[in-house]
Amino acid sequence: MQDIFPQQLLKLRTEKQLSQTELARRLYVSRQAVSKWENGDADPSIDKLILLAKIFKVSLDHLILGIPDHNNLILQLNHIAMTFNTPVLKDINLSIFNNERIALLGSNGAGKTTLVKIIEGALMPTNSTVEWQINKKDSLNIMPQNDLLIPALKVKEQITLAAQISKVNNSEKINRLLEQFNLKSQQNTLVAKLSGGQKRRLSLIVSTLRQSKLLILDEPTVGMDLESIDYFWQFIDQVTGSIMVITHDFNQIDKFFSRVLLLKDGQISYDVSVKEIHQHNQSIEQWYRQANQ
Numbered sequence: 001m002q003d004i005f006p007q008q009l010l011k012l013r014t015e016k017q018l019s020q021t022e023l024a025r026r027l028y029v030s031r032q033a034v035s036k037w038e039n040g041d042a043d044p045s046i047d048k049l050i051l052l053a054k055i056f057k058v059s060l061d062h063l064i065l066g067i068p069d070h071n072n073l074i075l076q077l078n079h080i081a082m083t084f085n086t087p088v089l090k091d092i093n094l095s096i097f098n099n100e101r102i103a104l105l106g107s108n109g110a111g112k113t114t115l116v117k118i119i120e121g122a123l124m125p126t127n128s129t130v131e132w133q134i135n136k137k138d139s140l141n142i143m144p145q146n147d148l149l150i151p152a153l154k155v156k157e158q159i160t161l162a163a164q165i166s167k168v169n170n171s172e173k174i175n176r177l178l179e180q181f182n183l184k185s186q187q188n189t190l191v192a193k194l195s196g197g198q199k200r201r202l203s204l205i206v207s208t209l210r211q212s213k214l215l216i217l218d219e220p221t222v223g224m225d226l227e228s229i230d231y232f233w234q235f236i237d238q239v240t241g242s243i244m245v246i247t248h249d250f251n252q253i254d255k256f257f258s259r260v261l262l263l264k265d266g267q268i269s270y271d272v273s274v275k276e277i278h279q280h281n282q283s284i285e286q287w288y289r290q291a292n293q
């Protein structure tokens with residue numbers, strides 16, 4: 001068996017928050033057996049591998065070889081509803097899988113930010129819950145519509161603080177990000193003194209410091225200049241894991257995305273692949289104008 005299996009087993013078991021004892025119980029083996037597999041001192045039999053893949057909800061290829069599993073479910077929303085003064089979300093059903101690039105579209109006031117807040121856990125839906133298949137605390141990164149920055153900190157202090165909280169404090173990485181995002185000369189400027197576009201760039205650094213399984217960005221490029229917008233999309237293309245973005249940068253959706261959701265009348269009225277739209281010789285903008293009428 002490939003050497004990657006012990007690491008995969010440890011990673012998946014930790015993500016599932018299962019102890020060795022609990023996993024052993026589910027597999028009808030001793031805790032010592034699980035410990036030996038994780039240390040690479042022994043290999044499980046094929047029937048135990050199949051059972052492991054079932055428990056972790058991954059393919060055998062992912063379990064044994066670490067090959068990315070596109071069908072791996074991250075989260076599921078079943079019949080989500082949210083009412084403020086009037087119903088905003090009526091019946092949202094949505095599954096998000098590993099390594100997807102999703103654009104969430106809809107008119108102003110359609111409920112996009114409300115849906116993101118529900119996924120984040122900042123708002124409780126009226127009648128249902130979000131079902132996470134992964135450990136949300138360690139695996140969800142959010143760049144909200146309103147920057148969550150501390151105005152009294154200097155730019156570099158803000159990044160360092162976020163890095164410490166995310167346990168990824170690495171001064172080389174921080175300096176590289178400051179350069180990449182064109183904030184090096186502002187590193188000692190107070191966050192309060194930054195322009196809107198500079199704050200968005202800083203927010204992006206802060207929200208992508210640690211790796212995530214799912215990154216959600218709510219109108220990330222608003223206020224950025226053209227150069228920053230181009231850089232932003234190239235940067236995002238390199239980010240691992242799934243990404244869901246609320247954006248009206250239609251050209252970028254054509255280039256970088258795999259799936260489009262249209263939120264309308266409190267429901268996901270369309271959930272289509274970008275490939276399918278392109279196969280009908282339509283750009284995302286043409287499709288959106290038609291679908292959102």
Ligand SMILES: Nc1ncnc2c1ncn2[C@@H]1O[C@H](COP(=O)(O)OP(=O)(O)OP(=O)(O)O)[C@@H](O)[C@H]1O
Nearest residue numbers: 084085088106107108109110111112113114115145
């Ligand atoms: N905390 C709140 N209390 C009352 N109403 C709210 C609250 N949050 C959002 N709403 C209302 O819910 C509706 C959806 O708002 P939301 O911000 O989710 O829309 P959106 O699709 O993100 O819009 P936009 O594209 O303008 O950002 C709006 O009518 C808004 O006024």
